[in-house]
Amino acid sequence: MICCFSVVFCYNLLISVWKPGIDVAASQWSLNRIKAERYIYEPIQPSAVIVGTSLAMALPQEGLGSQTVNLSLGAVGPLTGLEIVRRARSRPVVVIIETNLFAREVDEEFVDALFSPGAYLAREVFPALRHEFQPVNVAINFARRQTKRSSSESFLERPNPEIFRRMLEVNRGELDRVPSASAMDAALAKLKSYIATLESRGVKLIFLKMPVHHTLQKSYVIANNIARLKEAFPDSQYRWVAFDHHGEVFQTKDGLHLIYPDALIVSRRLRSEIESAIEK
Amino acid sequence: MNFNSSPFLALATLTFLLYYLPGFTRYQVAILIVASLAFYAYGQPYLLLLLLGSVTINSVCSFRVLQAESQRRRLLWAASGVIFNLSILVFFKYNRLVAEALMVSLSSIDGAGSLLLALPLPIGISFYTFHGISLVIDVFKRGDPKSIGAMHLQTSLSAHFRQTLLYLTFFPQLIAGPIVKAHFFYPQICPKGFRNIDWELAFKSLITGYFLKLVVADNLQDQTFWIAYPYFLNFSSLNLLFFLFGYSIQIFADFAGYSLIAIGLAALFGYRLPINFNFPYVSQSFSEFWTRWHMSLSSFLREYLYYPLGGNRIGTARTYINLMVVMALGGLWHGATLSYAAWGALHGSALVVERRFRDSRLYQGAGRYLVVVRVILVFVFVTFAWLLFKLPRFEEVVAFVQAMTGNVHQSANPLFIFVIALYSFPVIVYHLLYLLKKRHPALLERAQPAAYGVMLSAIMLNSGRPNAFIYFQF
Numbered sequence: 168m169i170c171c172f173s174v175v176f177c178y179n180l181l182i183s184v185w186k187p188g189i190d191v192a193a194s195q196w197s198l199n200r201i202k203a204e205r206y207i208y209e210p211i212q213p214s215a216v217i218v219g220t221s222l223a224m225a226l227p228q229e230g231l232g233s234q235t236v237n238l239s240l241g242a243v244g245p246l247t248g249l250e251i252v253r254r255a256r257s258r259p260v261v262v263i264i265e266t267n268l269f270a271r272e273v274d275e276e277f278v279d280a281l282f283s284p285g286a287y288l289a290r291e292v293f294p295a296l297r298h299e300f301q302p303v304n305v306a307i308n309f310a311r312r313q314t315k316r317s318s319s320e321s322f323l324e325r326p327n328p329e330i331f332r333r334m335l336e337v338n339r340g341e342l343d344r345v346p347s348a349s350a351m352d353a354a355l356a357k358l359k360s361y362i363a364t365l366e367s368r369g370v371k372l373i374f375l376k377m378p379v380h381h382t383l384q385k386s387y388v389i390a391n392n393i394a395r396l397k398e399a400f401p402d403s404q405y406r407w408v409a410f411d412h413h414g415e416v417f418q419t420k421d422g423l424h425l426i427y428p429d430a431l432i433v434s435r436r437l438r439s440e441i442e443s444a445i446e447k
Numbered sequence: 448m449n450f451n452s453s454p455f456l457a458l459a460t461l462t463f464l465l466y467y468l469p470g471f472t473r474y475q476v477a478i479l480i481v482a483s484l485a486f487y488a489y490g491q492p493y494l495l496l497l498l499l500g501s502v503t504i505n506s507v508c509s510f511r512v513l514q515a516e517s518q519r520r521r522l523l524w525a526a527s528g529v530i531f532n533l534s535i536l537v538f539f540k541y542n543r544l545v546a547e548a549l550m551v552s553l554s555s556i557d558g559a560g561s562l563l564l565a566l567p568l569p570i571g572i573s574f575y576t577f578h579g580i581s582l583v584i585d586v587f588k589r590g591d592p593k594s595i596g597a598m599h600l601q602t603s604l605s606a607h608f609r610q611t612l613l614y615l616t617f618f619p620q621l622i623a624g625p626i627v628k629a630h631f632f633y634p635q636i637c638p639k640g641f642r643n644i645d646w647e648l649a650f651k652s653l654i655t656g657y658f659l660k661l662v663v664a665d666n667l668q669d670q671t672f673w674i675a676y677p678y679f680l681n682f683s684s685l686n687l688l689f690f691l692f693g694y695s696i697q698i699f700a701d702f703a704g705y706s707l708i709a710i711g712l713a714a715l716f717g718y719r720l721p722i723n724f725n726f727p728y729v730s731q732s733f734s735e736f737w738t739r740w741h742m743s744l745s746s747f748l749r750e751y752l753y754y755p756l757g758g759n760r761i762g763t764a765r766t767y768i769n770l771m772v773v774m775a776l777g778g779l780w781h782g783a784t785l786s787y788a789a790w791g792a793l794h795g796s797a798l799v800v801e802r803r804f805r806d807s808r809l810y811q812g813a814g815r816y817l818v819v820v821r822v823i824l825v826f827v828f829v830t831f832a833w834l835l836f837k838l839p840r841f842e843e844v845v846a847f848v849q850a851m852t853g854n855v856h857q858s859a860n861p862l863f864i865f866v867i868a869l870y871s872f873p874v875i876v877y878h879l880l881y882l883l884k885k886r887h888p889a890l891l892e893r894a895q896p897a898a899y900g901v902m903l904s905a906i907m908l909n910s911g912r913p914n915a916f917i918y919f920q921f
Contacts, residue, residue: 168900168903169900170896170897170899170900170901170903170904171900171901171903171904171907174900174901174904175904175907175908178904178908191862193666193669193670193862193866194669194670194672194866195669196669196912197669197912200912276913280913295908296907296908301908301909302905302908302909303666303866303869303909306869307862307865307866307869310865311862330680330681333677333680334677334681337677
C-alpha cells in the first residue's frame with residue numbers, strides 16, 4: 168500500500184510539473200473522456216461549445232479558434248454533451264448543437280462517472296487521476312512525436328474507393344433503419360428540456376446541420392431528425408446553420424465524416440457564425 | 448452486478464462485516480445465501496425463480512439419491528437430476544439452435560412457450576446447471592470416498608437444501624465460475640473464523656485479478672472493438688494481426704482476472720475455490736493448454752463426460768471420437784451458435800492430430816529452440832481460433848482472414864500497435880515471471896511487494912472503461 172500511494176503521489180507531482188501535452192488518446196472512449204474532463208476542469212471558460220457526434224467531432228480546433236470548445240463525442244450524441252454542459256461549472260455564451268444524429272440517448276454511465284462526487288473531487292485535487300494523464304496516454308503522446316500519424320482515426324483520411332463504397336453502403340443501411348417512435352419522442356423531449364435550461368441561463372443557440380454525402384442526406388434517420396427538429400425549433404426563432412445548401416459538395420471518408428481539408432473549411436465558416444452570434 | 452461496480456463493493460463489504468460479527472457465526476451460511484441472492488437478483492429479480500427452482504430440484508434429486516435403498520432408484524434419481532439440469536440449459540440457451548435444427552419457426556410458437564423463449568439467457572445458467580450435475584453425480588458415486596462422508600452431506604432435507612442453496616448460489620462463483628465440484632465445496636461448509644482468513648491469498652488474488660480486468664482487459668477492449676464487421680476491412684494486415692493478438696491477451700486477462708477475483712473474494716469468507724488458469728500461454732502442446740486454460744471446465748468435462756465415455760481406454764479410434772465429442776460440446780457450452788461448436792471441434796482436431804504426432808521430434812525434443820517453437824505454435828493456433836469467439840458468423844471470420852492476407856500493402860497505423868503492445872506487456876511479463884520463478888525464486892519473492900504496489904497504482908491511475916466480463920454472456 169505504501170508503494171502504491173508513493174507511486175501515485177510521485178506521478179501526480181511529475182504531471183503537475185511536467186504538464187505533458189496530450190493530443191492523442193488510446194481509443195475513442197478515452198478521447199471522449201479526455202475532452203469531457205478538460206471541459207469540466209479547465210480554468211479557462213470558453214465562449215462557445217459544440218455538442219454532437221463524431222460528425223461534428225471532425226471539425227478541427229485550428230478552424231474553430233481558441234474561444235470554442237468542441238465537446239462532440241464519438242459514438243454518443245449531443246444529448247450527452249448537453250448533459251455535461253448542464254452539470255459543469257462553465258457557462259458558455261453560445262452552444263452549437265449538431266442535428267444530424269441528435270436522438271442518441273444520454274450515456275448516463277459516462278456522465279455519472281464524470282460527476283460522481285468522490286471521484287470528481289479526487290480528480291480536481293489530483294490531476295494524475297484524470298484520464299488525460301493516464302500513464303499509457305502520456306506514453307502514447309511521448310511516442311507520437313516520433314510518428315507522422317496524429318490521431319487514432321487518421322487511418323480513414325484517404326480511404327480507397329472500394330472501402331469508401333463499402334462504408335457508404337453500411338452507413339446507408341444503418342441510417343435507413345426506422346428508429347422507434349417512442350425513443351425519438353423521448354430524445355426530443357429531453358432536448359427541449361436542455362434548450363429550456365440553456366435559454367434560462369441566457370445562452371444563445373445554433374443548430375448545426377453537418378454536411379454529409381448526398382445519399383445520406385435523404386436517409387430516413389437524418390431527414391427525419393432534421394424535420395422533427397425544424398418543427399420543434401423553427402428557423403424563425405432559432406439560428407440554423409448548414410454549409411451545403413447551395414449545392415456545394417463536401418468530401419467525406421465514409422459518407423458521414425468529413426475529410427480533413429473540408430472539415431477545416433466548415434469549421435472556419437462555423438467560427439464566423441459563432442462570432443456573429445456572440446456579437447448580437 | 449459486476450465485481451467492479453459500487454453496488455457490489457457495498458454488498459461485499461456489508462456481507463463481510465456481518466459475516467464475522469461476534470455471535471453471528473451460526474448465521475454465516477444464511478448471510479452468504481442472502482448476499483448471493485441479492486447479488487444475483489440485482490437488475491433481473493425474476494431470474495431468481497429459475498435459480499431457486501434449480502436449487503430445489505437439485506436438492507431433492509441428490510437427497511433422494513442419498514436416501515434411496517436400491518442402486519436402481521439411486522440411478523433413477525441421479526439421472527433425473529442430470530436430465531433436469533441439461534433440459535433447462537438446452538431450453539434457455541439452445542432454444543434457437545434446436546429450432547433451427549428442427550426447422551421450426553420460433554414465430555410460430557405462441558402463448559406460454561413464446562413468453563419463455565423471449566426470456567433473455569439467464570445469467571450464470573451455464574455454471575449453476577453444471578454445479579447441479581456435479582452434485583447429483585458426486586452423491587451418486589457412493590462407493591467413492593469423495594462422496595458422502597468426505598462431502599459432509601446432511602441427513603435432513605432442509606439442512607441439505609440449505610447447503611445446496613449455498614453451493615449453487617455462492618456469489619463469487621455464481622455468474623462465471625470457476626466450476627467447483629460438489630465434493631470439493633461441500634466439506635468446506637462449516638463455521639469460519641476471522642483469524643482463519645488467508646489474507647495473503649485474498650489480497651494477491653484480488654489485486655492481480657482487478658489489475659488484469661480493469662487495466663489490461665478493459666483497455667484492450669477499446670482496441671479489439673475494431674474486430675467487427677465491416678470496420679476491420681479498412682485496416683492493414685499488421686494492424687489486424689495485432690488486434691487479434693490483443694484479443695487473445697484480452698480474453699485471458701478478462702477471464703483469468705475474473706477467476707482470481709472470485710478466488711480472492713471466496714478466501715475472504717473462508718472458502719477455497721480451485722485455480723482456473725495456470726499461465727496457459729506457456730503451453731507447449733494443446734493437451735497442456737487444456738490443463739492450464741479454464742481448468743475447472745476441463746476438469747469437469749474430463750470427470751463427468753470424457754471418462755464415462757471411455758476416455759482413452761477403448762482404443763485409438765474411440766479416444767479420438769471421445770476427444771472430438773467432449774471438445775465440441777465444451778465449445779457449444781460457451782454459446783448457442785455453431786461457431787462455438789466449431790471452435791470446440793477445432794481444438795478437438797488439434798488434440799487428435801497432436802496425439803498422432805506426440806512421438807515426433809517436434810513434441811519430444813527438449814532443446815530451447817524446439818520449446819519456443821512449440822509455445823509459439825500453440826499460441827498462434829489458439830489465437831486464430833479465438834476469431835470464432837469474437838466473430839460469431841463464419842462469413843465474417845472468412846472476411847477477416849481475407850483482409851488479413853489481402854491488406855498487406857495498406858499502411859499500418861502504429862498507434863494501435865503501440866497501445867496493444869503496451870497493454871499486452873503485463874500479461875507477457877506475467878507468463879515470463881512464471882517461467883523465471885523456477886530459476887530465481889528468492890529474487891522474485893523479494894520483488895513481490897513492489898509488483899503488487901505497482902499493480903494497485905495502475906488500477907488507480909490507468910483503469911479502462913468499465914465493461915462486463917466476457918464470460919458473463921455464457
